[in-house]
Amino acid sequence: MSEREGVAFPSDSSTSAARTVMADALRKADPVGARAVENETNWRRNYLVHFRRAVEAGVGEATAAHAIAADGLRSAHDLMRFGDLPLDQAIDGSALTQAFHTRTVEGAGEAETELSIPYRGQRLSGRALVDQLDRWVADGVITRSASEAVQTVQDNPQWLRLDGDTVVVLGAGAEMGPYRALLRWGAQVVALDLPRDDVQERIRTLATESAGRTFVPARILTHGDDTGADLLTELPGIAHWLGGLPGRLVLGNYCYADGGTHVRLSMAADALAQHLVDQRDDTALAFLATPTDTFAVPAEEVQRANELYSSRSRLVRAPLRMVSGGRLLQRHYPPGADPGICDALVPQQGPNYALAKRLQRWRATTARASGTTVSLNVAPATRTRSVVKNKALAAAYAGSHRFGVEIFDPATSNTLMAALLVHDLRAGAAPQAEPWQDEAVNAAHGGLWTAAYDPRSALGLAAVLGIGALRG
Template identity: 65%
Template sequence: MVEPSVREAVATVMANPGWLRLDGRTVAVLGAGAEMGPLRALLRWGATVAAVDLPRPGLWERVLDAGRAGAGRLLVPARDDRRVTPDPAHLGADLTTDVPAIAEWLSGLDGRLVLGNYVYADGADNVRVSVAVDDLTTRLLAGREDTALAFLATPTDVFAVPGDAVAQSVRAYEGRSRGARLVGRPLRAVSAGRLLRRAYAPGSDPGINDSLVAQQGPNYALAKRLQRWRATSARAAGGLVSLNVAPPTRTRSVVKNRALAAAYVGAHRFGVEVFEPATSNVLMAALLVHDLHTGGGPRHDHPWQDEAYAAAHGGLWRAAYAPRSALGLAAVLGYGAARS
């Protein structure tokens, strides 16, 4: 499930297939090997992509394969520029230590630059690399004011959501089955109201959706919040910004957490759809293309409305129950399904 504006944005891109090449732009994909990144889709569509990721030969073999299979142009940072053919063993850069060199390289690329932040690391390293990317961002904006910024917001965060999403959630809660009501009452009683709560007070506009997942930890939440702040401040300064809420997705970083993986298996029972990485990649790349060709999408009066536009939250905003009040039960049901 996604916001209706996702359909509108994708339909606009489909009506303008020539947009997919992103002519005249170079998209710098920070975290080129990320499962949720747009690198493969953009290269298939004929775009020019500058890939940045850690110096790990296996990772760069996959990135180079994507470049060879695509119709686009792949630019890579080589530590030995005397080689005619890129060698995975000599590619890559560490954002936590090489920001000045990366900034110099990206500043010299042709075309209007798009700086796409798709980095991820475990634990405190996630905050470190996010701060490094923010440093890189300020350096590039100082030298190239027309640099566009691109981000993927996590659906497992806190957002203000539009009134029609609240109304759908309220209808779903009030229209739940007799069996759901019978089960819900004792669960709410024994949990002191923490389980299976309604998501919003009826009539809220906007509503506040709290989908934070404790298992992802404070470092993850802080890193993603840094990106949202940069997107908001850059847009307020008149910059071109693409920030779209990505759907819950079965990435490696998610499924290695057993509790979160189980919750994703059971999520459909509570109106939440979990996407496969291949689907999420193409969808979010298409929304990026839309934003770059439409000035970042429609301008709204408030930052929360910009974030809500084209949000592919997978149903977290419109489900009957507050997500955190159903996550534990989804995990229990997911464990049971996995055993079966």
């Protein structure tokens, strides 16, 4: 498929589009920051500082944070195209090249009626799960609110089925998505992923063996694979099909792709979200935030990080800082910061990944402000295929435990985050005073927020230490 088919950038340069979007996002809230973006001559190297600035400019100023989110999304929608049309006209203004009907798969399994989470070869439930949640909180791996949310779901196992909801899983084959967990719990799920034989076979197998009900799009107008849909090129047909499904729709974006395609997918999902919320005002939205981004962090996590920094040996830290010119093992937060800024953006993941994930956070902010039910939770760093294929990241992950960061297995992460999704859809939460506080609630950051050292200042050392572990 061509990069210009379906949802596409206005030119071949994703860099130009990203700079425009970030500058427009900052223009009202931080005009100096907007000019800095526009004058940036090496975006791929220096984008990190601008993404951080787009968080800092909204801290302490809720109006500014909302403006950054709304203006960034507006700019992205103005820029992106669907064929010859602006993206916002894609669904209602273009002819259908594909239409879909519903194929239903009824699972033959028995629904789980107790919350359990797989962890290091065991399946934790009951008291064992509570004890592990307590350990994660004590170790600074998840926030206290995340632990309390999971325990609330544990105390209300009838929530697991999500009766009355139809959860649309965009990227159903993704390792971090909730597809598997929701089906184990007997939920009603839409599995939407590419019309490829291998992808669709995995989806069907899981659906058949599960306890849930799965809706998959079956193709009508053209030849090719019978089930599946391409969000980039078949967006109008997908939107019309989803609009006719039963139950309250919960649209969850779990799509991933390399490079600029990830941004295109985020924008396709965003256009779909905007359309469904307009058509069905009870539609809820769901996202997973990556921990390798910039976040404002509450005082409790800042205090823990500073206590760890004070307890670490200067005999090791001082020589490393000296030989690196101060680049290694920098203090994570200033004393007393409230909130602190955790800047865990990873250069190896690139500016397209950062923009794709930031667009999702912006949509969560604007949707929540307009009264839409939103679930956006920070997920822990996880050994997914997309991460471990990058040798530098794989090595850093292997050595990260030396710096207080726990890397999760996919099965643990996706079940934990699915439980938090259930909590958000059933227990709900009143909006916080500022958007950064909404993002901090129920965060399962894996220890990045409470680490003693600035994440990037420890990344290289973690990678060096991790190389031996990978070889072993």
